[in-house]
Amino acid sequence: MTMTVTESIITIAAVVLATMLTRFLPFILFPAGSRIPSVVRYLGQVLPFAVIGLLVVYCLKDAVFTELHALPDVISIAFIVLLHRLFHSMMLSVIGGTVCFMLLTQFVF
Amino acid sequence: MxxxxxxxxxxxxxxxxxxxxxxxxxxxxxxxxxxxxxxxxxxxxxxxxxxxxxxxxxxxxxxxxxxxxxxxxxxxxxxxxxxxxxxxxxxxxxxxxxxxxxxxxxxxxxxxxxxxxxxxxxxxxxxxxxxxxxxxxxxxxxxxxxxxxxxxxxxxxxxxxxxxxxxxEFMMTALFTSILLMQWDSTKEHRPAILGLGLSFICLLLFGPENFVLPAMGAVLGTMLLLQSKLDPVKQAQRAAVQTANAHPQPAPVLKEGR
Structure with a gap:
C-alpha cells in the first residue's frame, strides 16, 4: 500500500459517493410519472457494453507496457474464451482463467 | 420483535x-x-x-x-x-x-x-x-x-x-472478460462492446497507463452520443419507417459531394 489511511478513506468515500449518486439520481431527477429523455434511455442500453470493454483494457493497462507485452494475460484470456464457449459458466471461466494465469506467472514466465 | x-x-x-x-x-x-x-x-x-x-x-x-x-x-x-x-x-x-x-x-x-x-x-x-x-x-x-x-x-x-x-490479481481481468463474453452472447449488436474495447485501447497507447482512463471515458461517451442514430434500436426503427414511406415516389438521389 502506498497511500496513507486518510487518503485511502477519502478514495473509498469518493467511490461510495459516486456509486450512491448513480443509484439515487434517477429517483431525484424523475419523480414518479415524469418522462425520461430518449438520450438517457439510449445511453442506458449501450453504455454497459462499452464500459465492460473499457474495464478489460483497464485491467491490462500495466501489463501491455511490460517486457512480455501482456502475453500471459492474452493467453489466459484466450483460455477464458475457450472455457466460456465450452461451458457458459461465469464461475468456471473466472476460476479457470485465474488459475491459468497463476500457473503461467509462477512456473512459465 | x-x-x-x-x-x-x-x-x-x-x-x-x-x-x-x-x-x-x-x-x-x-x-x-x-x-x-x-x-x-x-x-x-x-x-x-x-x-x-x-x-x-x-x-x-x-x-x-x-x-x-x-x-x-x-x-x-x-x-x-x-x-x-x-x-x-x-x-x-x-x-x-x-x-x-x-x-x-x-x-x-x-x-x-x-x-x-x-x-x-x-x-x-x-x-x-x-x-x-x-x-x-x-x-x-x-x-x-x-x-x-x-x-x-x-x-x-x-x-x-x-x-x-x-x-x-488476474481474477479481476477474468471477471470482466467473462462478463464481456456473457454480454456478447446476450445481444446481436456488438458495436458498443467493440467500440469500448477499441477506443480504450487506442487511448491507452496514446496517453499511457496513468492517464488514459478519463480520455477513454470521454471518447466512449462522445462516440456513443454521435452514433445514437445508428446504434439506438428505437431511432433505427423510426428511420426504417421513414425510408419505406419515402421509397416509392422518388428516384434514387444522385450523390454529389465534391471530389
Missing part, C-alpha cells in the same frame, strides 16, 4: 430466501475471492468489510483495489465510479415506481440496488398474499449479507490458508 415472528414476515422471508439462494452461492464465492485478494495484497480485513458493505457494487470494488494501490486521486476515483456504475441509473429508471412507493424502505432498497438484487426485484412474480415492499427489502438485505460475509471470510481465512497467491 413481534413483527419478526408474524406470519406476514415469515411468508415474505421464505419467498425472499428461496429467490436469493442462487445469488448466495455466487456472492459468497466471489465475495470470498474478493476478500482473499485484498488480504493477499496486504490490506487489513477492515478494508474488504467496509468496502463490501458501503460500496456494495462488485466490479467497482475490484477497481477500487487498484485505485488504492495507485497514486492518490479522489477525483479520478469518483469519475471512474460514476462511469463503471452508470448502469445503475437505468436500473433506477425502471424501478422508479416499484421502489418509490415503499415508504422509508425505499432508501435502503435504492442503496442496495446491485445488479443481482435488481434482477430479482424487477423480474419476480409474487403471489398476492406476499408483502412486496417487505419481500424486496429482505432480498436486498440477504444479498447484502452474503456479499459482506463472503468478503470478510475471504480476508480472515486468507491469513490461514497458505498458498502462493502470485498472479491472483
Amino acid at each position: 413481534r413483527s419478526f415472528c408474524s406470519p406476514r414476515f415469515k411468508k415474505a422471508f421464505a419467498a425472499a430466501f428461496t429467490c436469493s439462494l442462487p445469488i448466495c452461492a455466487a456472492f459468497c464465492s466471489i465475495g470470498f475471492s474478493y476478500g482473499f485478494l485484498m488480504h493477499s495484497l496486504g490490506f487489513s480485513w477492515i478494508y474488504p468489510a467496509a468496502m463490501s458493505f458501503l460500496i456494495y457494487a462488485g466490479s467497482m470494488e475490484f477497481v477500487t483495489i487498484n485505485l488504492l494501490l495507485a497514486p492518490f486521486s479522489p477525483l479520478h476515483a469518483f469519475l471512474l465510479g460514476l462511469m463503471v456504475n452508470a448502469r445503475h441509473l437505468f436500473y433506477g429508471i425502471s424501478m422508479l415506481e416499484r421502489y418509490g412507493s415503499c415508504g422509508w424502505k425505499k432508501y435502503y432498497l435504492i442503496f442496495g440496488m446491485c445488479d443481482e438484487t435488481f434482477s430479482i426485484n424487477s423480474g419476480v412474480k409474487l403471489p398476492e398474499d406476499i408483502d412486496r415492499p417487505l419481500f424486496m427489502t429482505l432480498v436486498t438485505a440477504l444479498n447484502h449479507c452474503y456479499w459482506v460475509s463472503g468478503a470478510v471470510a475471504g480476508a480472515l481465512l486468507g491469513a490461514v490458508i497458505n498458498f502462493k497467491a502470485e498472479g491472483i
Whole structure:
C-alpha cells in the first residue's frame, strides 16, 4: 500500500459517493410519472457494453507496457474464451482463467 | 420483535430466501475471492468489510483495489465510479415506481440496488398474499449479507490458508472478460462492446497507463452520443419507417459531394 489511511478513506468515500449518486439520481431527477429523455434511455442500453470493454483494457493497462507485452494475460484470456464457449459458466471461466494465469506467472514466465 | 415472528414476515422471508439462494452461492464465492485478494495484497480485513458493505457494487470494488494501490486521486476515483456504475441509473429508471412507493424502505432498497438484487426485484412474480415492499427489502438485505460475509471470510481465512497467491490479481481481468463474453452472447449488436474495447485501447497507447482512463471515458461517451442514430434500436426503427414511406415516389438521389 502506498497511500496513507486518510487518503485511502477519502478514495473509498469518493467511490461510495459516486456509486450512491448513480443509484439515487434517477429517483431525484424523475419523480414518479415524469418522462425520461430518449438520450438517457439510449445511453442506458449501450453504455454497459462499452464500459465492460473499457474495464478489460483497464485491467491490462500495466501489463501491455511490460517486457512480455501482456502475453500471459492474452493467453489466459484466450483460455477464458475457450472455457466460456465450452461451458457458459461465469464461475468456471473466472476460476479457470485465474488459475491459468497463476500457473503461467509462477512456473512459465 | 413481534413483527419478526408474524406470519406476514415469515411468508415474505421464505419467498425472499428461496429467490436469493442462487445469488448466495455466487456472492459468497466471489465475495470470498474478493476478500482473499485484498488480504493477499496486504490490506487489513477492515478494508474488504467496509468496502463490501458501503460500496456494495462488485466490479467497482475490484477497481477500487487498484485505485488504492495507485497514486492518490479522489477525483479520478469518483469519475471512474460514476462511469463503471452508470448502469445503475437505468436500473433506477425502471424501478422508479416499484421502489418509490415503499415508504422509508425505499432508501435502503435504492442503496442496495446491485445488479443481482435488481434482477430479482424487477423480474419476480409474487403471489398476492406476499408483502412486496417487505419481500424486496429482505432480498436486498440477504444479498447484502452474503456479499459482506463472503468478503470478510475471504480476508480472515486468507491469513490461514497458505498458498502462493502470485498472479491472483488476474481474477479481476477474468471477471470482466467473462462478463464481456456473457454480454456478447446476450445481444446481436456488438458495436458498443467493440467500440469500448477499441477506443480504450487506442487511448491507452496514446496517453499511457496513468492517464488514459478519463480520455477513454470521454471518447466512449462522445462516440456513443454521435452514433445514437445508428446504434439506438428505437431511432433505427423510426428511420426504417421513414425510408419505406419515402421509397416509392422518388428516384434514387444522385450523390454529389465534391471530389
